[in-house]
Every structure is written in structure tokens, then in C-alpha cells.
Amino acid sequence: MIKITKEAGCWIQYQLKLNNLTHYAVAKKANRNSRTVSDFLRGRKGSKVIPNTLSEILGYENFKALLDAIPKESFEPIPEGSV
Numbered sequence: 001m002i003k004i005t006k007e008a009g010c011w012i013q014y015q016l017k018l019n020n021l022t023h024y025a026v027a028k029k030a031n032r033n034s035r036t037v038s039d040f041l042r043g044r045k046g047s048k049v050i051p052n053t054l055s056e057i058l059g060y061e062n063f064k065a066l067l068d069a070i071p072k073e074s075f076e077p078i079p080e081g082s083v
Contacts, residue, residue, distance in 0.1 A: 002063065003046035011070045013041050015058055029053050 004012075016026070023034040023041070030037070030053035039045040051063035060066040 001046035001048055002051045004040070004043055004051075004067075006043040008067060008070055009041035009043055012054060012058075012066070016054075019058065021057060026050065026053055026057060029057060 016022070023037040027034040027037045030049045032047075032049065036045070036047065037050055040047045040050045051066075055061070055063045055066045058066060060069065
């Protein structure tokens with residue numbers, strides 16, 4: 001079972017939006033419901049199927065490759081007062 005951080009989920013959701021894909025489209029391909037996809041991307045629940053489906057739908061060889069594509073800046077906190 002794979003579980004991701006909220007930050008990683010945000011980046012993956014952004015990639016889905018760039019490709020005009022919805023949680024429903026991922027859920028349908030994974031044979032799950034969109035709530036399960038949402039919970040996975042928010043880091044609330046783990047999954048065995050959704051990571052592979054996300055990798056496939058976004059064009060990555062596997063889920064590790066997808067996670068490796070996330071810019072390291074996505075995990076760094078924004079300093080206070082810089083926004």
C-alpha cells in the first residue's frame with residue numbers, strides 16, 4: 001500500500017489539471033470511486049491501485065518515476081513574509 005504526502009498530492013493534482021483529467025477519470029480507470037482518489041491525493045488514505053493508474057494516465061513508467069518528477073521546491077515551506 002502506498003501513501004503520499006499532501007504536497008505530492010497537490011503536484012499530482014496540478015498535473016491532472018494540466019492534462020484535463022479529473023478524479024473521476026482516474027477513478028473510472030482504476031475501478032474505484034472519485035472519493036478514494038481524492039483521499040489518496042490528499043494523503044488521507046493509501047492505495048495499491050491508484051498510484052499505478054496515475055502513473056499510466058500521466059505517461060510515467062511507474063509511480064516512482066512520477067514521484068521523482070516532482071520538483072524538490074514543492075516540498076520546501078514558503079518563508080513567512082515572501083508572499
